[in-house]
Amino acid sequence: MKSYVWPVLFSTLFSSPTYASPAVGEPKTAEMYGETGHYHDKSGKAHGADEHAVSGAGQPGKASRVARTIRMQALDTMRYAPEKLTVRSGQTVRFIVTDAGKLKHEFAIGDAEEQREHAEMMKEIPDMKHNEGNAVSLEPGQTKELIWRFGKRGNVEVACHLPGHYEAGMRAIVTVR
Numbered sequence: 001m002k003s004y005v006w007p008v009l010f011s012t013l014f015s016s017p018t019y020a021s022p023a024v025g026e027p028k029t030a031e032m033y034g035e036t037g038h039y040h041d042k043s044g045k046a047h048g049a050d051e052h053a054v055s056g057a058g059q060p061g062k063a064s065r066v067a068r069t070i071r072m073q074a075l076d077t078m079r080y081a082p083e084k085l086t087v088r089s090g091q092t093v094r095f096i097v098t099d100a101g102k103l104k105h106e107f108a109i110g111d112a113e114e115q116r117e118h119a120e121m122m123k124e125i126p127d128m129k130h131n132e133g134n135a136v137s138l139e140p141g142q143t144k145e146l147i148w149r150f151g152k153r154g155n156v157e158v159a160c161h162l163p164g165h166y167e168a169g170m171r172a173i174v175t176v177r
Contacts, residue, residue: 056111057156058176060133061092061149069094072158074138076101078168080158085174092149099138105170106160108135109148115157115166122161150176 070093073081081100087093097107108118108130118135122128130137136144150156153176160170 055114055134056151056154057109057114057134058149058151061094061147063094063147065092065149066094066147067091069096071096071098072107072172073098073100074105074107074160074170076103078160078165078170080107080160080170080172083172085172087150087174087176089150089153089176092147095146095148096143097136097138097146098143099140102140104140104162105138105165106130106135106162107138107144107146108159108161109146109156109174110134110159111154111156115159115161115171118159119161119166122163126163150174153177 068087068091070085072095074097075081095107099105108115110118114134128137131144134146134148136146138144156174156176158172158174159166
């Protein structure tokens with residue numbers, strides 16, 4: 001091998017990836033999270049939509065497999081309409097979600113543990129934007145689509161974790177049968 005290849009090869013093999021992480025004690029901002037990813041754990045590692053593939057609630061679905069379309073509204077009364085849904089285990093659903101109010105909202109699907117984790121993240125970075133497999137951020141009047149394949153039977157939540165929204169009751173229960 002040529003002598004100039006060794007330093008490049010060595011640095012590639014033995015270097016660790018670099019993540020945009022704040023210094024200890026430095027506040028986190030939405031800009032640190034990028035367009036399609038956000039911090040998901042205390043390690044400071046960023047991730048994107050494909051890492052939401054493993055979930056107790058299911059996984060991002062494929063448009064070609066959609067069996068049902070559900071229209072939902074995020075309301076400024078801190079509610080979703082409808083507030084209760086029933087789907088089948090394994091069913092792929094296209095959610096068409098409209099922010100029908102004058103406040104920003106989000107639409108995040110997850111099991112109870114994932115919703116707790118997401119709530120903690122949103123406390124640290126309340127202006128975080130989502131456009132991932134399990135969540136979308138909505139501006140007033142905006143409509144977005146999210147396709148989700150539901151997993152095991154049980155209850156799943158759709159929630160908004162913008163400051164004060166979840167605490168005011170902004171959640172919908174999806175019963176998976």
